[in-house]
Amino acid sequence: MARVLTPRAEDFPRWYQDLIAKAQLADNGPVRGTMVIRPTGWAIWERMQADMDLRIKEEGVQNAYFPLFIPESYLRREADHVEGFSPELAVVTHAGGKQLAEPLVVRPTSETVIGEFMAKWVDSYRDLPLLLNQWANVVRWELRPRTFLRTTEFLWQEGHDAHASEELAREHARNIHRNVYQAFMEELLAIPVVPGRKTKGERFAGATNTMTVEAMMGDTKALQMGTSHELGQNFAKAFDITYSSKEGTVEHAWTTSWGTSTRMVGGLIMVHGDDNGLRLPPRLAPIQVQIMVVKAGEGVVEAASKLRDELKGAGVRVKLDDRADIPFGRRAVDAELQGIPIRIEVGPRDLANGSVTIARRVDGSKTPTPLGDVLGAVTSALKADQQRLYDEALAFRAANTVEVKTLDEAIEAAQTGWARVPWSAVGEDGEKTANGKAVTVRCLTRPDGSMPDSDEEPGLVAYLARSY
Amino acid sequence: MARVLTPRAEDFPRWYQDLIAKAQLADNGPVRGTMVIRPTGWAIWERMQADMDLRIKEEGVQNAYFPLFIPESYLRREADHVEGFSPELAVVTHAGGKQLAEPLVVRPTSETVIGEFMAKWVDSYRDLPLLLNQWANVVRWELRPRTFLRTTEFLWQEGHDAHASEELAREHARNIHRNVYQAFMEELLAIPVVPGRKTKGERFAGATNTMTVEAMMGDTKALQMGTSHELGQNFAKAFDITYSSKEGTVEHAWTTSWGTSTRMVGGLIMVHGDDNGLRLPPRLAPIQVQIMVVKAGEGVVEAASKLRDELKGAGVRVKLDDRADIPFGRRAVDAELQGIPIRIEVGPRDLANGSVTIARRVDGSKTPTPLGDVLGAVTSALKADQQRLYDEALAFRAANTVEVKTLDEAIEAAQTGWARVPWSAVGEDGEKTANGKAVTVRCLTRPDGSMPDSDEEPGLVAYLARSY
Structure with a gap:
């Protein structure tokens, strides 16, 4: 692409x-x-x-x-x-x-x-x-x-x-x-x-x-x-x-x-987001499924409309894109940019076999799917992709967070990720030092992740990072 | 009251x-x-x-x-x-x-x-x-x-x-x-x-x-x-x-x-609105029904809660008022002020007879109603009262709108209502005269009430009134 x-x-x-x-x-x-x-x-x-x-x-x-x-x-x-x-x-x-x-x-x-x-x-x-x-x-x-x-x-x-x-x-x-x-x-x-x-x-x-x-x-x-x-x-x-x-x-x-x-x-x-655009979590997405007429052909718009009605009836937020006069590739790029979770591509060739293609934004997969299976496939994909986005973000955070012991290590680690460091190793003076290097203390938590009642509690963990 | x-x-x-x-x-x-x-x-x-x-x-x-x-x-x-x-x-x-x-x-x-x-x-x-x-x-x-x-x-x-x-x-x-x-x-x-x-x-x-x-x-x-x-x-x-x-x-x-x-x-x-407060059309009302515990008593709160659940389950926007420590009269006055379309008064005496009282804001009526009939009575009252408010407003407007032939008559009539007068009898000069007497031309319509395409159409009707 x-x-x-x-x-x-x-x-x-x-x-x-x-x-x-x-x-x-x-x-x-x-x-x-x-x-x-x-x-x-x-x-x-x-x-x-x-x-x-x-x-x-x-x-x-x-x-x-x-x-x-x-x-x-x-x-x-x-x-x-x-x-x-x-x-x-x-x-x-x-x-x-x-x-x-x-x-x-x-x-x-x-x-x-x-x-x-x-x-x-x-x-x-x-x-x-x-x-x-x-x-x-x-x-x-x-x-x-x-x-x-x-x-x-x-x-x-x-x-x-x-x-x-x-x-x-x-x-x-x-x-x-x-x-x-x-x-x-x-x-x-x-x-x-x-x-x-x-x-x-x-x-x-x-x-x-x-x-x-x-x-x-x-x-x-x-x-x-x-x-x-x-x-x-x-x-x-x-x-x-x-x-x-x-x-x-x-x-x-x-x-x-x-x-x-x-x-x-x-x-x-x-x-x-990724290099192709936004990826919207399905529960949030204003449009969860875009049904795309790939190109005009016998029964294509009708099949696409029928699918739209079926999904809509099942409570899916769906949009029909039947602008066959605009190149399909351009429309697909736009749908990717906007992060629409699922595209259903309806074309004459697939339809002849009684199937359509389900394209998932999260992983870029494309799966030919018999018409009768579309609703089930869409429903489970929406659920799975919501979870997958969360899991990916969590794994990314874990991979880019390090546990360190000292302020210097924390400031160093914060250049490329998040540092978890004992708050006692930072303190208000250390915080100023970090700030001077464009690193801030994002927050303090207890070791078990729960919310502290004061900054003075012993054993608190500080998250240091660069930030927006 | x-x-x-x-x-x-x-x-x-x-x-x-x-x-x-x-x-x-x-x-x-x-x-x-x-x-x-x-x-x-x-x-x-x-x-x-x-x-x-x-x-x-x-x-x-x-x-x-x-x-x-x-x-x-x-x-x-x-x-x-x-x-x-x-x-x-x-x-x-x-x-x-x-x-x-x-x-x-x-x-x-x-x-x-x-x-x-x-x-x-x-x-x-x-x-x-x-x-x-x-x-x-x-x-x-x-x-x-x-x-x-x-x-x-x-x-x-x-x-x-x-x-x-x-x-x-x-x-x-x-x-x-x-x-x-x-x-x-x-x-x-x-x-x-x-x-x-x-x-x-x-x-x-x-x-x-x-x-x-x-x-x-x-x-x-x-x-x-x-x-x-x-x-x-x-x-x-x-x-x-x-x-x-x-x-x-x-x-x-x-x-x-x-x-x-x-x-x-x-x-x-x-x-x-009336002298007791607002009257909200049921379709608009944020709270359509307020269930009021008249005073504490055996099974009263339970019965009220059950009613609340029944109405809520049927899609009615309902609120339970169980503040038995605040005088009932005061709470009823507040509900009237706010225009809540229906109050259901649940008291120990009525309950002993298996009934509650349905009070309708629109006409002030109070009707003892067997518990089993409440949902039906509420549903039809909400519908009827929406229509009734519209009908009342329409009748009021009709009763206070007069047809006149001249600008002077129109200005006179506009002191106490709306005047419908031929636009040809007013014109831009007449409009200024009316404005000088705190009366404005609210709008122009065709004789059949439809929307004119220009001010120049023959036969237009002008509405003159005082306004906010």
Whole structure:
């Protein structure tokens, strides 16, 4: 097959941008750092949203919507928060033909404005927990933008909760992290992740604890796929979110926030893509099966349509491509670029034998299949290929992760993969040394992989890697 | 029942704001004119979105996403457009800690940025029609904001298409207007609408034709519930959207755009609300049935839970309210405020007789019903009440619309309802006279109610009304 993309091994960043352009996932927007999400890319995000939204609701969270514009003064109320975000803000100074009395910040995240309303809505312990989520656009001015991974405007969900105690806040943040984020990424995106705790230096601005799910990309770098924050009482104190307890005392609530974004589309590409394009996990794929009329011929379109109806009736997301006037090779290349899990090629010659060809994107296999066996073959292929993508990514991560004992070894190993090293061998000073060499501590976990309660626990393991 | 809201008849605008506050649909945001959509309000919008999104896709339209920030120069490219929107723009002048070289407009609508990308994506007649839609937030600085109806930031869908001819563009715009907008409003929202053509003076900035769907609110004013615009070649010329035709010539495309917004939530309230709160059409209602434990008692919660499972299993959207520690009356008032179509009251006394009480929001009826008959009664009540809300709104509109012959009569009639008057008796001069008296021409239709092809057709009927 002719070379469609810059090969991954030759230039990974270029391959990534090539793929996005040629699969028509996104374009650069007119303002530097912004992006246009094209229909093919949007369909992926739309399915991500729908699946994650269900998981979020299963945790008892309700969706709501808060304004895009935040008075600048709100951000100043929490000292760490404003310091963390100030350099990234976009500011509206004029509106309705006039200069505004107070500049408005385009939300970089909504802790502050949501904090203001939590304070209004929470009165008694009966109003807690208050569990909210919104799907929204946010803006953070990026110096080094990259499509999907780091854009000036991006789309995300941001969850915001208020709880009656630190323990309840912590438990909820962990439930979201495990039941929503980790499960979503592993089950739907077929991306294995390492859940862990961020170091103090990598925490969200204003948080007392940040948890992350980290995934290994195809170039062995790490991508932070989502984060959940315990905010302690910092925002509750800044915005006066108080409640009267059962005992009649007035207490500050404990809040958390948690977010995932269109960045996950970038992660999906970099984990599953190959030199022919994207490979979509079947559970995620907007189109699971593309039935392709290879060329016109007696009964070909009819047979293809019948197959489409049969698969559709069985709940498969299927599309019929009967554009026989466009060369088959070009259409097949496009389907590969877009990562459609299965192509069913329907041509006059095969049909004469009562069969079609099933081409699987994951391994490139092509199997002639009798018409009567297609539904069964498709159903089992979709299931197997979902698992296979996950297994491949897991094996790749294992093959590129090494256990080391010292900081120097970890920094060395992180040049070509991930290093697992005792956190005691790194520490905050070691972290700075690593950062100076473009290596970061991605997260801390307990030796058994579970989530630490503090950075101070003995025996913690640090993951060091280069990252996006 | 105690007075919960300002009565509609006493002060309609106040009733409207009361209802929004007490049903917890929305709050005012911190920046004037913005709003916070609370979970109860959001759930309604979310269901509107889901239903309309399906209808849009059935018309062959694909979703995409375009950036929030538009370079100011883009808006200037279409003269009428910039003139129409300039006074309403919010402008970002600073970002990333610096003053920007070119100010960025927060999108008030996306014709310009989408035009730019259509020009890139459209090459040949084979690329047409290009049918796009996005769900997004937009900002228009409002001098007289009103929750849901006219907010500085609002949420909407905006469709944008490019076609190979004026006829194809017109046909598509009309299909959207009828099959998506009118059908959605009548079938899902139970709101009868008058589809018609806007006069020249009421057209969208940059359009050659604007079509509207107008609904009568409970105070007899009109609300524009959605619009579809034929943009001619205005934007195609401004953004150079050209295609090579089958014949090999290079032609400008014909574009259309069409939008509906969170304003529809305001319309829903003002059409169906009564002095006890909102009344939600059952097909739209996020919760169709609330099963209420009247008070604790032997087997009450169990019976209520069983009923919940039975209804849920039958596909009814049901919620169990077993908060027996909160007075039943208060919970019932809240359910009425929120417009939940059916309450099933489960109490120890009724249960002893093997029955529960079905309370219908639409007519306030309460019917003791044997447990075994509940599912059947609920199913038929949901269907009947959807129709009843529509019928009531239609009858109300008919009762408050009069046929008149002259402009003066029309302006007079429009003080207390809608006037249907020959357009020839009004004309552009008459329109200005009416506008001076706070009456507008809502739309023009043919005598048989169908959509005119131009304002010049003989025999057109004008609808005059006060409006939001």
